Amino acid sequence: MTEPGTRRPLFEAIPLDFDQESPEYHFHFLRSKFFRRDDGILLWCAYAPEETAPSTYAIESGDEFWKVQVIYRLDQRRSRKYFVDRLHYWAGIPSLMPYTHQIAYICAYKDNKLFSYVYQRHLVGFKVEGEDLSESEIQLLTPYEMIDSIMENFPQYTRDMIQSAMDTVDYCSRLYCL
Known part of the structure; x- marks a missing residue:
C-alpha cells in the first residue's frame, strides 16, 4: 500500500x-x-x-x-483528483515552488529503490535512491536517455506515453507517479 x-x-x-x-x-x-x-x-x-x-x-x-x-x-x-488539484494549487504560487512550472517530475518505486526523473525541456536529471542514501546515484541524461531508462526500468510505459508526458511540459506543470 x-x-x-x-x-x-x-x-x-x-x-x-x-x-x-x-x-x-x-x-x-x-x-x-x-x-x-x-x-x-x-x-x-x-x-x-x-x-x-x-x-x-x-x-x-x-x-x-x-x-x-x-x-x-x-x-x-481512491481518486487522485484531490492530490492533482493540490499540486496545481501549490504550483500556482511561484514564491513557494519556483521550479514547478514547466517541469515533469516522474517518480517510481521498484526493487526497494526510488527512481526520480526531472525533465525541463532539454535538461534531465535522474536519481536512484536506495535504502542507504549514501549509495544514491545521480546522473544527467539527454531526453532520449531518459525515455530509454524509463522503458528499461518500467516496461509497462510505452515510448509514446512517455513522449506525450514530456510534450505537455510546455503547457502545464505535471506530476507523474508510475
Missing part, C-alpha cells in the same frame, strides 16, 4: 488475510496493527498508551488502545 502523493510506500507489504485484527507490526518506530471493519474499511492504527489514548478515533483491543492513523477503503479505488 502507498499513500497517494508520497514517493515511497508507507510500510512493507502486509498480508490482508486476517479476519478483524492483524498481528502487530513494527515500522516507523511505531507498534502498528490493522483492523478490518465490515463496511470495506481497513484501519491502520498505532499503539497509544492508556493515559494518552484519545477518546475518539481509538480502538480498544484487549487491554491496549490503538489510535487510527490512516483509513483505507478496500471496496473502491
Whole structure:
C-alpha cells in the first residue's frame, strides 16, 4: 500500500488475510496493527498508551488502545483528483515552488529503490535512491536517455506515453507517479 502523493510506500507489504485484527507490526518506530471493519474499511492504527489514548478515533483491543492513523477503503479505488488539484494549487504560487512550472517530475518505486526523473525541456536529471542514501546515484541524461531508462526500468510505459508526458511540459506543470 502507498499513500497517494508520497514517493515511497508507507510500510512493507502486509498480508490482508486476517479476519478483524492483524498481528502487530513494527515500522516507523511505531507498534502498528490493522483492523478490518465490515463496511470495506481497513484501519491502520498505532499503539497509544492508556493515559494518552484519545477518546475518539481509538480502538480498544484487549487491554491496549490503538489510535487510527490512516483509513483505507478496500471496496473502491481512491481518486487522485484531490492530490492533482493540490499540486496545481501549490504550483500556482511561484514564491513557494519556483521550479514547478514547466517541469515533469516522474517518480517510481521498484526493487526497494526510488527512481526520480526531472525533465525541463532539454535538461534531465535522474536519481536512484536506495535504502542507504549514501549509495544514491545521480546522473544527467539527454531526453532520449531518459525515455530509454524509463522503458528499461518500467516496461509497462510505452515510448509514446512517455513522449506525450514530456510534450505537455510546455503547457502545464505535471506530476507523474508510475
